[in-house]
Amino acid sequence: MDSEEDSSQQQHHLSQWDTYLVGFVTANIVGLKYYAGTISGREFVGLIREPHNAYDPNAIKVLNTRALQVGHIERAAAAVLAPLIDSHLITVEGIVPNPRSAANKFRIPCQVHVFAHSSAFAAVTDAFANSPLHLISQSDPSFTLSDSIAVKETRAENKFKSLDAVFKFVEENVKNRVLQPLQPPPNVIKTELLQHQKEALGWLVHRETSGDLPPFWEERDNSFVNALTNYQTNTRPEPLRGGIFADAMGLGKTLTLLSLIGLDLDRRENAKRGRKRTRNGGSGSGSGSGSSSEDMESDATLIVCTPSAMSTWVAQLEEHTLRGALKTYIYYGDRRTGDAEELKKYDVVLTTYSTLANELRLAEAPVKRVVWWRVVLDEAHTIKNVNAGQSQAVIALKAKRRWAVTGTLVQNGYSDLFSLMAFLRFEPFSIKNYWQSLVQRPLSQGNARGLNRLQVLMAAISLRRTKEMSSVGLPLKTIETHHIELSAEERKMYDEAKEEADAILLRYGSSEGLVYSYSAVISMILRLRQICTDFALCPSDFKSHLLPSSDIEDVSKNPELLQTLVRILQDGEDFECPICISPPTDIVITCCAHIFCQPCILKTLQRSNPRCPLCRRSLSESDLFSAPPELSNVDTTELCSSEKGLSTKAFTLIKLLTESRDQDPTAKSVVFSQFSKLLLLLEEPLKAAGFKTLRLDGTMNAKQRANVIEQFQGSEKDGPMVLLASLRTSSTGINLTAASRVYLMEPWWNTGVEEQAIDRVHRIGQKEAVKVVRLIAQNSIEEKILMLRERKQARKGFGMGMDMVVDDLRFLLE
Known part of the structure; x- marks a missing residue:
């Protein structure tokens, strides 16, 4: 598991930049007899770095569309590719161009396609020039022999498409889709559902019970073929039981989900009265239950939510369900049970993302031993960083039905969706290599094929209605902007702070320089924003702590400066980790004064030759500093008595x-x-x-x-x-x-x-x-x-690499 996480983190790190096809090499897949995975024809395969392999530290394993291992890339080729992968210069993808030859049972030729940031092309080509592998680039006549989708899409017309285009297509699909309304059982749900909620309930039940083939699968001549990867099997793929429930915020998704749970309870009660118990798709293996003989199957629904949403779920249960109809347990904090059998007694188990993250490495955690009938991720965009501990924890849960529920489907771009695919276990999109090749890279380069694939995928597995589309009839909402002129004193303080910002731009004017002084720049922006709101938020001596003493800030020998910097950043809630472009879960400061999520930077340090992702300085765990605990007992008297x-x-x-x-x-x-x-x-x-x-x-x-x-x-x-x-x-x-x-x-x-x-x-x-x-x-x-937000909206889904981040910083300070 660790090696796959390492590879996933490496892919995520590189995906912050736009990467382009450098060329491809041909290498054999070997070790076929040791693994269950097969390749039956021309097929796209996943290449996963395996640095902890006991037999070869350069190992690169090969997975087929169903995430089954086929073998490894041969040693000679892996010895060239692995160092380039580990140094973050390249990412690789593979395709088997021809069906496996009966004459050769021990190896399969594979075209390994190499991608890199445009600035690294020269270094990558030099590395291959000094190796036994022949890199076939676009200037080589043999380049046309590649069977990869990536090559075909390199030649495609580059068209800019916004994220809105995907969801406009999905919304149009909803309008044309006939949604059969369902009523919840009155012996469980006491609230009358609105029409759009009844229709959503019908769609949820259909997604859980339908035997339809998953998207992109086709039946051909008594076999089943994935149209995207060419994987072929005689076994019918299991349906994807679940999906993404993405109605806009405020449309009552919670009540609809409680109605879905109530329907299951009603069926069980009917069975107790002598009816034959039937559950469509009972095994649910297509949903990735991943159960073993030691696991305990349960009829319960596990609901994972944020701490702030926990009280809402409890209140909604009290408001909308008959007293005692749904037996509910809160698996949270000191109330955790040590017995998985206890959890099976309930209809609904509520827990939080942080609770699951804390138990991620506990093999005997009760919540991990249960095969849940259904897992619901409320506010599912919480797991947009697939490498975070809470994301890994929910992805690892065993379940027969999986639902990602969110009214804010995408915040930073298309890459947010990958973690949802990983949770839903929808192959091949749940495998990072496939997601990158089939969706993320074509989209980031404005290619229509990636957009079309994502549209088809989302239309098949998601339901999204806006307030305008529903019949709920919400009252009018108006938004107005009230412009405020700063007082003379505030303007004077603001202008002085702006002069310091100008000094930073002059001193660190280049993109590289701004990256080196990233923490100082972010701190400066934060102070300017605080002055706009209330200068009492901004300490009078902040200027002395901002400008670094050298090109690479080093605060390892200055604890006072270190704590000052941390507190500056803790004053604002919206600081984002440069690795995952998300609010940090645990703030860590490096000796070079750059700030990251603790899980993000620790995974970075697991690689060979670990360096700071921003300034490329060598790092070890001894160079990391934990943020001091946030002061909860603030002296309100001192704050409120400002002169x-x-x-x-x-x-x-x-x-x-x-x-x-x-x-x-x-x-x-x-x-x-x-x-x-x-x-x-x-x-x-x-x-x-x-x-x-x-x-x-x-x-x-x-x-x-x-x-x-x-x-x-x-x-x-x-x-x-x-x-x-x-x-x-x-x-x-x-x-x-x-x-x-x-x-x-x-x-x-x-x-x-x-x-x-x-x-x-x-x-x-x-x-x-x-x-x-x-x-x-x-x-x-x-x-x-406000202007920058409009710019970010326009480029959503096209990456937020450091090049763009630096441009944004310069735009804000100029």
Whole structure:
């Protein structure tokens, strides 16, 4: 497993750049007699680096479409390819051009196609020139002999396609698809479903019970062929039981899923009354249950969610199901059971991604020993980084039916979808090599074939309806931008900070230089944003800690600077790890002052010749520094007694809230910010203005969050009217329909997170028109962030390599 994770991480690392076909070499697949995997004809194969192989440290194993090992690339070829793979210069893909010859039972010729970033072409070609392998490039007449899809698509017309094109196709497919509505059993579900929920229930049941061939499989002459890879088998492929339930946020997916669970319970109750128990597709092997004789089969549905969504699931169970109808267990924190048999007693087991991640390496963890009837990933975009521990944990779960549920299907680009394919175990897309070749690379290069494949795939296995398409009839939502002019003092402080930003650009003007000073640049951007919101967030001596003393920042001998840098980054919730382009799960700082997720950088260090992914400096685990724990007991008295007084934004917010209260004293409001300290700063001024407030942030556990939401959703006349909420903490899995006003204190990098937060208010159950107000400082970095978001939306799905990241940083600071 470790070797496959290493390879997957390597592929992910290279996928941050656009890679192009350098050429191909011919090498034999050997060791055929030792493995069960077969190749019956011209077939695309996966090549996986296996650095821990006991017999050959250069080993590259070969997998067929069904993820079964066929053999290894012969040693002589592997000795040339493996060092280039390990140094991140190339990625490789393979295709067997001809059916296996009966005359040669011990080897199969394979065309190994080599891909690299354009800047590495010269180094790669030089490496092959000094090796026994002949690299056939596009200038070689023999290049036309390649049977690879990659070659054909290299010659294809390059057309830019946006991510929206995929989902527009899916939405059109939904309009043309006849969705047969189903009613949930009244002895379990007490709430009447809306029409679009009944139709979704019918689709979910169809996906779980249909015997249709998986997408891209065809029956030909009593055999079955995968149209993409040419894999052929006489055994009918198992149907994919499950898929992606991607209705827009706020359309009631939770109630629909509870209805699906209720149908199973109703069937079991009927069986108890003497009917013959029937379950279509009972074995479910096509869904990748991966069970063994020691595993325990269960009728339960395992629901994996975020901590903030846990309370929502509990509340929805109480609201929509008859008391006691669904036996529910929370597998979370101190309530974990040590006995897998205990988990089989329940209809629903609720747990969190972090709980599963903590148990990933515990072989006897009860949740891993159960073969679940169904696993539901709520807010499934949580696993967009396939290499993170929580992603690996849910992918490893055993289940007969698998559902990825999210209203925000894609945040960073098409690569987010690969982790969902891995969880669904939909071969061959669940294998990184195949995903890269068939979808990711063609899409990143604007090729129509990759787009068409993804459209067909998503139309077959996903259901997505928007609020506009559904018949739910939600109240109107309006969004307006309120531009704010900074005060003279704020403008002076902002301009001084901007001068420091200009100094960074002058000193580290090249792309390479900006990469070296990445942490300083990010810190500078963060401070500019804080000044726009409230300069009390920004310490007066921050400038002395920003500029590095050399081209490669080294804070290993300066603990004070190290902690200062960490706290600067912890002030903002939206810092992203440069490896996975996601918020870091555990912040780690290297001796060269670059910041990563702990799982990401540790996997990078497992390779030979480990280096920092940003500055290429040699690294070891002794060069890593853990972030100090976040201070949960902040001195609110000190924060609220700032001599600087209210910031312009805080003053404007209170003015808008007061105007709203004058218009409608019953209207509740949610104020979102990514800065937890700002939420504390606002409490006293709002109290002085006569507002009763609640706060919801990342320092609270699930029980505390549930209590805050319950109080805010209450209808008491003297109850709290303003909720101060952390944007990321409140962007998923909670219901805030008691409010009809939303205030965004600053722009968020990722529009998806912002939209999720807004849809906590604008969703089923909302009775009033919703008004959203963005507060944006004029002539500031905030306006550039809005422009950058539009640029990122336009290129979604086309990679977020360091070249683009550096361009973005320069754009923000210029």
